[in-house]
Amino acid sequence: MATSSDANQTHWLNLADKTSRRVNFGWWLDRLAAPLVIAAIAGACGLLLVRREHPETPLGWLAGGIVGGLAIIGLVAWLMSRTSFETSDQSLVRLEAAMRLRNALSAARAGVAPWPNPPAAVDAGIEWNWPRLLVPILGTLLLLAAGLLIPVSKPEAAKHPTEAPQAWSKIESDLNKLADEKMVDETYLEDMRKRLDELRAQKEEDWFSHSSLEATDSLKKAHQSEISRVERELGRAEKAMNDLQKTAAAGGQAEQARLANEFDQALQGLKNGAMKPNPELLKQLQNFDPKNLGGLTKEQMQQLKENLQKAANGMKDMQGQGGQGQGDDWADQLLSGEGDGQGNGQGQGNGGGEGEGENGEGEGVGKGGVSRGPGHSNNLFGKEHEKRQTGDLTGLENKDLSRATPGDLLQLQDGEHDVDKSGSKVTGGGATDSTGAGGDRVWKESLDPSEQRAMKNFFSEGKK
Known part of the structure; x- marks a missing residue:
């Protein structure tokens, strides 16, 4: 217990x-x-x-x-x-x-x-x-x-941003400029932007595929063609208006009718294409009556021409940006006979033609016609480059002989041959050397006795 x-x-x-x-x-x-x-x-x-x-x-x-x-x-x-x-x-x-x-x-x-x-x-x-x-x-x-x-997600593989084709940036830049300066109708701009967006909507890895590049090239060519067409038609309309003003005082009915028809064709070309000019400018052109120039005041006419020239210059500038625009096709220029030479000159076709220019006199592309030939220029492929002036070849002299290598030229020197002008001396057979006289100065031989006898016998037999 x-x-x-x-x-x-x-x-x-x-x-x-x-x-x-x-x-x-x-x-x-x-x-x-x-x-x-x-x-x-x-x-x-x-x-x-x-x-x-x-x-x-x-x-x-x-x-x-x-x-x-x-x-x-x-x-x-x-x-x-x-x-x-x-x-x-x-x-x-x-x-x-x-x-x-x-x-x-x-x-x-x-x-x-x-x-x-x-x-x-x-x-x-x-x-x-x-x-x-x-x-x-x-x-x-x-x-x-x-x-x-804590929620986490698996990181995606790092992707380097794919750079879009350069043609897209060029087209978009053109569209922005056209929109900012209000040079064309908004319908064309919206359609082009929609087509660009469709190309960008592809996967980035398909941007440079064969089909995508073909579509891009087709869109770029169509855009450049529209710019070139509008610029050409605006130029034709402006030229027709200027010529109508010049011929109005002369009273040539046939020439005025031809110019009026040319203006109508240019206007029709502006209206029918995908790219149309600014609606306000197009309305002014439609209200312009080539047969009734008196209906417009001088200020209205001048304002209309300035608007045409401004729009045409804007189109021409866009063709030259980035080295992509090449201007109007040269074949079209030959067929249409539109001159762009420096000054007024005679056409080179089978007939006379007046060239188009800005300052002074000079040779230019002629203005063709049905009865006057195409009026093309003899300098179709541009101004020839100046030839290079090539002088005599000059050798280089090396002053530092310590750096000379085998084969280098050290010196060039002009001089005369050192000629020995003293009399010839022929030595033979142990005979004493002497300077000959007369013919002997040219040649003299020393013969031994046996040779002398042979020579004497030979020549004596010849005399006999």
Whole structure:
């Protein structure tokens, strides 16, 4: 049967074990705080990365990885804190020191004194620091929850922006200029922009496909053709108006009728094409009556011509921008006989024609006609370039002979041959050299005796 002394011993030993576990748990949390926060930051970043690159990964696997990582960190922290752990005997000493029992528990543990009765209140001399305990734990939970719950999406592969075909930019620039200066009807601009939008609506990888480039080229050529046509018809209308003014005083009915017909054709060409001039300008042209020039005042006529010239110059400028516009087709110019030479000149066809020009006299393309030939120019392909003047070839002299290489020319010098003008000297057979006289100065031989006899016999026999 248990005695009161045994009950007191059990009570104090249990209290010592409880205090020991509490102290050891505090040491473990103290060692765990810093690694736990660092691991939570790294873990949150890792979770976001895995979810972004591999969105199909189940959340259960991610949660299992979190639990496994925390377990490893806790084990490492427990191993690090073991050196600071308390035993039950050390906790008994802590209890008797805090409760001022004057070594009663140590003496009872050694068996030299009875176990004291348990007090009403137990004070181990320790208490929890809740802010220091909870902040790392809450921070870790928040970081890991953010890594699991923040929405992420897999990044798309980086794409370099595809540059649109240059022809689209050129056409759009022309349309903006036409709209800003109000040179053409809005219907044409809207239709062209719609066609451009249809080309841009394709996938970027199809912008430079064969079919897309063909459609772009067709649209560009159609646009340039319309600009060229409107500019040509405006020029014809302006020219017809100027000629009508000049011939009005002369009273030539046939010429006036021809010019009026030419103006009507130009007006009809402006009205029938896809691109039409500004509605206000077109209305003024329609109200112009070539057969009744008196219906317009001088100011109205001048204003109409200025509007025509301004619109025509605007079209011509757009043809020259970016090197794409080439002006009117040269075959059309030959057939129509419209001159663009410098000054008034005679046509080169089978008949006379007056060239068109601005300043001074000069040769130009003639104004053709049915009975006067096409009036084309003898300089159809433009002005001939000036010939380059090529002079004599001149050698370069190297002043620095230290840099000369084998084969370099060092010097050129003019001089005369050094001729030896002294008499010739012929030496032969050991005879004494001497300068001959007369014929001997030209040639003299020295013969040995046998040769002399042979020569004497030969010539003596010849005399006989």
